[in-house]
Amino acid sequence: MAAMIRTRFAPSPNGQLHLGHAYAAVVAHDLARARGGEFLLRIEDIDGTRSRAELIPEILADLDWLGLRWDGPVVHQSSRLPSYQAAAERLKAQDLLYPCRCTRAEVLAASPGTGPDGPIYPGTCRGRAVDPAGAAWRLDMAKAVSLTGPLEWTDALAGVQRAQPEAFGDVVLLRKEAPASYHLAATLDDAADGVTLVTRGADLFASTHVHRLLQALLGLSVPVWHHHGLLVESDGRKLAKRRGSPALADLRRSGADGPALAQALRTALFPAGISLVSGVGIAP
Numbered sequence: 342m343a344a345m346i347r348t349r350f351a352p353s354p355n356g357q358l359h360l361g362h363a364y365a366a367v368v369a370h371d372l373a374r375a376r377g378g379e380f381l382l383r384i385e386d387i388d389g390t391r392s393r394a395e396l397i398p399e400i401l402a403d404l405d406w407l408g409l410r411w412d413g414p415v416v417h418q419s420s421r422l423p424s425y426q427a428a429a430e431r432l433k434a435q436d437l438l439y440p441c442r443c444t445r446a447e448v449l450a451a452s453p454g455t456g457p458d459g460p461i462y463p464g465t466c467r468g469r470a471v472d473p474a475g476a477a478w479r480l481d482m483a484k485a486v487s488l489t490g491p492l493e494w495t496d497a498l499a500g501v502q503r504a505q506p507e508a509f510g511d512v513v514l515l516r517k518e519a520p521a522s523y524h525l526a527a528t529l530d531d532a533a534d535g536v537t538l539v540t541r542g543a544d545l546f547a548s549t550h551v552h553r554l555l556q557a558l559l560g561l562s563v564p565v566w567h568h569h570g571l572l573v574e575s576d577g578r579k580l581a582k583r584r585g586s587p588a589l590a591d592l593r594r595s596g597a598d599g600p601a602l603a604q605a606l607r608t609a610l611f612p613a614g615i616s617l618v619s620g621v622g623i624a625p
Contacts, residue, residue: 346378406599440476457547
């Protein structure tokens with residue numbers, strides 16, 4: 342008998358949800374329901390001062406308005422800080438993490454090139470005696486890759502991929518301003534929640550190379566991924582909170598029909614000026 346599918350929607354309460362979030366939630370919800378599986382809700386609320394607790398009830402109300410029901414209790418990342426620290430200590434014990442006090446400007450000025458996350462870290466603090474107090478902690482990528490050997494992962498749309506985390510350089514896993522980076526927290530949380538199908542936008546496709554490496558280093562379960570297309574504005578930029586993309590809360594309060602909107606998203610009937618695009622080699 343095939344294992345039950347389990348998906349999740351994991352928004353951050355640093356702004357109101359918009360249509361792009363609604364589309365992501367619908368995809369995760371429908372993939373689970375189509376196979377008699379479970380759809381989980383996780384609130385990623387560890388982003389320093391950007392996380393706003395008052396927005397969490399709004400997120401729940403938006404999903405309810407869309408007609409999306411999640412299974413089990415809502416999980417908050419802020420309740421899992423000990424697990425992030427424990428994982429970091431395991432990596433430190435393998436001599437895979439080192440403290441870094443470089444500023445963004447310093448990294449940019451010395452970077453040898455650009456990777457999926459931006460400027461590649463030049464390794465300035467690797468091998469140096471650095472005061473760890475208040476420092477970020479980076480993964481020694483070359484050493485980590487040498488321990489795991491070749492790795493693969495599977496995207497439900499793009500097929501089997503060879504993991505190439507080296508393209509990121511020495512990524513930050515413990516941030517100065519937050520208990521853990523997205524790479525570490527999301528990987529640990531998906532394993533803890535038993536997620537079997539990780540659904541997210543095609544803009545995060547490359548991040549999976551790092552997440553697959555972390556799974557190997559920490560002995561975590563390996564799901565299948567499903568990187569769906571993105572909703573974009575007429576200028577080709579994806580919808581974003583910081584640019585004032587229409588908020589679901591505003592539509593909800595105006596009396597709009599939530600389930601009808603969810604169905605429109607399923608059938609690619611988007612508002613004027615918004616369209617769906619895929620990542621390279623990925624169908625929406």
